[in-house]
Amino acid sequence: MSNEVFAQLVDAHYTPLFRFALSLARREADACDLVQQTFFIWAKNGHQLREKSKAKTWLFTTLYREFLRGRRRDQRSQSIEDLPPSAQDVPAEDVDHARSLDGQQVVEALQEVDEVFRAPLTLFYLEDLSYQEIADSLDVPIGTVMSRLSRGKTQLRKILARKEAGSHQDGGVVDFPKIKKQGGTR
Amino acid sequence: MTNDEAKFMLQGYRPNGQDANNAAFKPALEQATLDPMLREWFEREQAFDAVMAEKLKEVSAPAGLRESILAGTKLSSQPETTKPAWWRQPWGMAMAAAAAVVFLFAFWSPTDRQPIASVPGIDAIMQIARMDTQGEHPGDVLKAYQLGAFGAWLENPTTKLGSGTIPPDFAALKAEGCRTIDIAGREVLEICFRRDTGWFHVYLTPREGFDNGSLHADPMFQEQGQFAAASWADDQFVYLVAGTTGIDALRGLL
Numbered sequence: 001m002s003n004e005v006f007a008q009l010v011d012a013h014y015t016p017l018f019r020f021a022l023s024l025a026r027r028e029a030d031a032c033d034l035v036q037q038t039f040f041i042w043a044k045n046g047h048q049l050r051e052k053s054k055a056k057t058w059l060f061t062t063l064y065r066e067f068l069r070g071r072r073r074d075q076r077s078q079s080i081e082d083l084p085p086s087a088q089d090v091p092a093e094d095v096d097h098a099r100s101l102d103g104q105q106v107v108e109a110l111q112e113v114d115e116v117f118r119a120p121l122t123l124f125y126l127e128d129l130s131y132q133e134i135a136d137s138l139d140v141p142i143g144t145v146m147s148r149l150s151r152g153k154t155q156l157r158k159i160l161a162r163k164e165a166g167s168h169q170d171g172g173v174v175d176f177p178k179i180k181k182q183g184g185t186r
Numbered sequence: 187m188t189n190d191e192a193k194f195m196l197q198g199y200r201p202n203g204q205d206a207n208n209a210a211f212k213p214a215l216e217q218a219t220l221d222p223m224l225r226e227w228f229e230r231e232q233a234f235d236a237v238m239a240e241k242l243k244e245v246s247a248p249a250g251l252r253e254s255i256l257a258g259t260k261l262s263s264q265p266e267t268t269k270p271a272w273w274r275q276p277w278g279m280a281m282a283a284a285a286a287v288v289f290l291f292a293f294w295s296p297t298d299r300q301p302i303a304s305v306p307g308i309d310a311i312m313q314i315a316r317m318d319t320q321g322e323h324p325g326d327v328l329k330a331y332q333l334g335a336f337g338a339w340l341e342n343p344t345t346k347l348g349s350g351t352i353p354p355d356f357a358a359l360k361a362e363g364c365r366t367i368d369i370a371g372r373e374v375l376e377i378c379f380r381r382d383t384g385w386f387h388v389y390l391t392p393r394e395g396f397d398n399g400s401l402h403a404d405p406m407f408q409e410q411g412q413f414a415a416a417s418w419a420d421d422q423f424v425y426l427v428a429g430t431t432g433i434d435a436l437r438g439l440l
Contacts, residue, residue, distance in 0.1 A: 010255050018247035032251050039255045095230060098237040103244025125239045130205060131198035146198050153197065
């Protein structure tokens with residue numbers, strides 16, 4: 001892969017990868033590390049990928065694996081996933097409240113979602129990957145992705161509702177970077 | 187298909203319309219057109235998802251991340267069957283230079299002695315460390331003992347690096363092919379060597395120009411995860427040795 005093609009690959013994907021990493025790692029420095037590490041691994045092993053069209057999925061997969069490699073899986077997440085599915089609908093006011101938020105508040109809310117739901121939910125909202133590609137990236141069955149999306153959205157709404165009610169207490173999220181409007185960097 | 191089944195499927199439908207041609211959604215979408223309650227639910231769901239997606243896209247990557255990625259991987263993006271050791275490639279040399287700068291700066295600037303993770307440029311160091319610990323060390327590396335007496339001294343398992351038993355002959359090491367790095371006009375020599383506990387890298391540079399008050403004869407350690415480094419100075423040189431096999435392995439060298 002030429003340097004020019006590699007630069008195009010970076011340009012196309014480093015921002016969504018960063019957003020995904022930030023939702024997982026919560027700290028900007030750690031998110032940057034994850035993104036850089038992902039591209040380093042691409043530089044090292046990316047040529048082994050036969051279908052170049054799958055580079056995007058490969059990058060998200062690699063980043064997620066690197067994240068998982070960096071820490072042990074949370075037992076609590078598994079127990080939460082075992083809970084029965086939620087059929088909670090979206091109240092109309094949830095949409096209005098969501099519109100009043102800024103990007104930072106949305107990411108902070110996502111960061112509070114349990115990790116097992118957070119990864120597919122963030123990938124879904126990034127809109128870069130289909131649910132099939134999310135399943136591939138996270139190495140889970142499609143049904144599991146759907147189930148996690150459902151539970152993740154339920155959790156997210158509860159978190160947003162709690163924030164709106166003013167009952168949210170800081171402490172779980174640190175070092176969140178300043179948010180710039182899209183197109184502000186590069 | 188029941189409404190619950192349709193909901194289960196449709197909550198994976200991206201609000202930007204990219205799934206419009208995905209046949210897997212077709213039955214659920216048709217169901218939504220036929221059932222007003224399901225349609226209303228789907229519209230609310232899509233509206234909520236669209237807002238969340240839009241807000242998430244407001245988050246920009248930090249300035250410099252792109253450049254850092256490109257600089258770090260620029261020349262390593264081409265697979266090579268006989269790839270030289272990463273520290274013998276230009277990008278590796280640049281990163282090694284960055285490592286040396288960061289550590290020299292961190293260790294000897296009294297106002298900037300801080301945890302590695304908060305030192306500017308540490309990303310490059312961490313990438314080096316991670317790559318080093320991830321893959322096998324390349325086999326075509328020029329061994330330290332090939333650089334002469336000082337290299338052999340480095341690889342001798344009984345050698346304690348802090349002892350200064352064999353002061354390096356800077357000019358001779360350069361003449362023997364040891365790599366040097368220009369760091370802000372200061373010539374820094376780097377040698378890679380192996381001990382039982384793994385690969386290490388030693389940097390040395392004449393102490394001229396350093397603030398004597400900031401130099402230490404006893405090794406000062408820094409670590410982050412498995413990455414560890416120690417630095418010290420003698421009458422002639424400032425030394426820094428780093429490895430990715432943990433602080434205990436590094437202490438064993440000194």
